[in-house]
Amino acid sequence: MYTEEDLKKYPFFEKKLKDTEIRWMLDPLTGVLARGTYLEMINAMINENIPFTFGIMDLDNFKFINDNYGHHIGDEVLQDISSKLAEFLGDDGLVGRFGGDEFLFMIPKTLSYTDKKELLGRLYENDQVLRRNIHLPSCDPFITATIGCSSFPEDAQDFDTLFDVIDKVLYRGKVKGRNCYIIYVEEKHKNIEIKKIAKQGIYTSLHRLIRQFEMVPGLRNKLESVFPMLMDELRLSDLYFIDNRNVIRSVRKSDLAMNVGSLRRIMGDDHYAVDFVENCKEEIREKCPKFVDFLDAYDIETLLIIRIGMDLETFGYIVCAEPASHRIWQEEEMALIYFLAKLIAARVVIDGEPL
Numbered sequence: 429m430y431t432e433e434d435l436k437k438y439p440f441f442e443k444k445l446k447d448t449e450i451r452w453m454l455d456p457l458t459g460v461l462a463r464g465t466y467l468e469m470i471n472a473m474i475n476e477n478i479p480f481t482f483g484i485m486d487l488d489n490f491k492f493i494n495d496n497y498g499h500h501i502g503d504e505v506l507q508d509i510s511s512k513l514a515e516f517l518g519d520d521g522l523v524g525r526f527g528g529d530e531f532l533f534m535i536p537k538t539l540s541y542t543d544k545k546e547l548l549g550r551l552y553e554n555d556q557v558l559r560r561n562i563h564l565p566s567c568d569p570f571i572t573a574t575i576g577c578s579s580f581p582e583d584a585q586d587f588d589t590l591f592d593v594i595d596k597v598l599y600r601g602k603v604k605g606r607n608c609y610i611i612y613v614e615e616k617h618k619n620i621e622i623k624k625i626a627k628q629g630i631y632t633s634l635h636r637l638i639r640q641f642e643m644v645p646g647l648r649n650k651l652e653s654v655f656p657m658l659m660d661e662l663r664l665s666d667l668y669f670i671d672n673r674n675v676i677r678s679v680r681k682s683d684l685a686m687n688v689g690s691l692r693r694i695m696g697d698d699h700y701a702v703d704f705v706e707n708c709k710e711e712i713r714e715k716c717p718k719f720v721d722f723l724d725a726y727d728i729e730t731l732l733i734i735r736i737g738m739d740l741e742t743f744g745y746i747v748c749a750e751p752a753s754h755r756i757w758q759e760e761e762m763a764l765i766y767f768l769a770k771l772i773a774a775r776v777v778i779d780g781e782p783l
Contacts, residue, residue: 429454429458429459429510429514430450430453430454430460430461430522432445432450435450435522438469438522438536440469440472440473441469444465452465453465455510455525457506457507457525458506458510458511458525459507460510460513460514460522460523460531461522461523461524462525463524463527466524466525466526466532466534469522469534470532470587470590471587473534473536473580474581474586474587474590479536479537479579479580479581479582480534480535480538481534481535481538481544481577481579481580482534482535482578482579482580482594483532483533483534483548483578483594484526484530484531484575484576484577484594484598485530485531485532485533485573485574485575486530486573486575486602487506487509487530487571487572487573488573488574488606488607488756489572489606489756489758490505490528497566497567501566501567501569505562505564505569508562509557509558509571510525512556512557513531513533513551513557515556516550516551516557517533520535521535521536535547538580538581541611544577544579544611545611548575548609548611551575551609552608552609559571559607572606572607572756573607574598574602574606574607574608574609574610575598575609575610576593576596576599576600576609576610576612577594577610578594578611579612583612583614593612593617594612596612596617596620597611597612597620598610599620600620605663605756606756606758607756630760630764633661633760634763634767636657637654637657637764637767637771640653640654640657641654641768641771647772647775647776650772650775651669651772654768655667655679655680658764662748662761662764664748664750665680665750665751666678666679666680666749667679667680667746667747667748668684668746668747668749669736669746670688670691670745671744672744674687674688674689674690674691675687675688676688676719676747686722687718688716688721689717691733691745693715693716694711694712694715695733695735695742698740698741698742703734703735703737703766704732704734704735704762704766705733706732706757726749728749729750729751730749730750730757731747731748731750732747732748732757732761732762732765734747734748734766734769736772736776737773738770738773738774738776738777743772743773743776746765746768746772748765
């Protein structure tokens with residue numbers, strides 16, 4: 429994709445192209461800069477004290493695309509995204525493939541926080557690079573990504589520290605729910621410890637959940653007991669549940685009690701019920717308009733609905749609904765809420781306590 433003309437605009441490549449063919453500098457799949465060449469360029473800029481803004485972009489749930497559509501589709505997605513990202517930056521920066529589904533981008537000047545926010549905001553909102561369907565012959569996967577961004581020398585003065593900085597904020601974006609960008613701010617992010625956060629696996633989360641759930645009697649009390657943990661681990665602003673009378677209630681808003689109609693047209697009858705539905709607001713708008721009235725009232729963009737049921741009987745639903753957010757739910761997050769739904773269902777069956 430990149431040509432000699434594109435690269436010669438940068439002093440590093442003007443020198444390098446004198447004794448190295450361009451084909452050895454490019455990633456063979458995508459045509460953007462290869463990892464080794466890109467990192468060599470970054471090191472050279474640091475050694476020469478040339479200011480620049482630096483970012484790493486990780487495609488969300490890319491393994492799902494490879495596993496469900498095949499690696500050839502995954503390759504087409506990588507080609508499309510790298511091309512669109514390079515087109516978006518134009519003459520203002522360069523894109524490189526870091527490896528797998530990760531890309532690097534560099535802008536040869538130090539942007540202010542406001543300028544970074546404006547740039548990355550356009551990247552996410554213009555529907556040309558991210559948050560869009562890529563239309564391929566056999567499928568049209570929806571593509572989002574998580575980005576970490578920082579600047580040299582403002583945020584780091586050497587190569588290792590610079591990568592540590594963008595790795596921290598990239599990981600922060602993943603923990604936050606992905607499909608977002610995080611700009612490094614020292615006072616907010618310098619103390620992030622990736623290993624400490626990452627070592628907590630799903631088993632630890634499930635163990636904490638069941639302990640909190642069993643500490644108090646009564647379903648309402650149990651939900652209030654587990655909510656702080658869920659808020660901490662899943663970054664939830666609230667947790668809702670719908671009972672068998674179609675009334676939605678909130679853990680945090682004690683006065684909320686709104687009839688949202690039956691969700692069975694979405695979730696299916698008991699014999700054909702599904703356990704998860706995520707991010708399907710338009711489908712709900714058509715089939716459950718009263719529920720959409722609730723979503724619109726609270727400016728909710730992203731939701732996860734999980735059935736509370738045992739065998740073929742449905743008692744209600746848990747609803748994770750986030751305002752003004754384009755969140756992608758991760759498998760571990762869904763598993764945690766699913767486990768909570770099963771704990772609630774067991775209480776309904778064993779204790780006869782209504783939801």
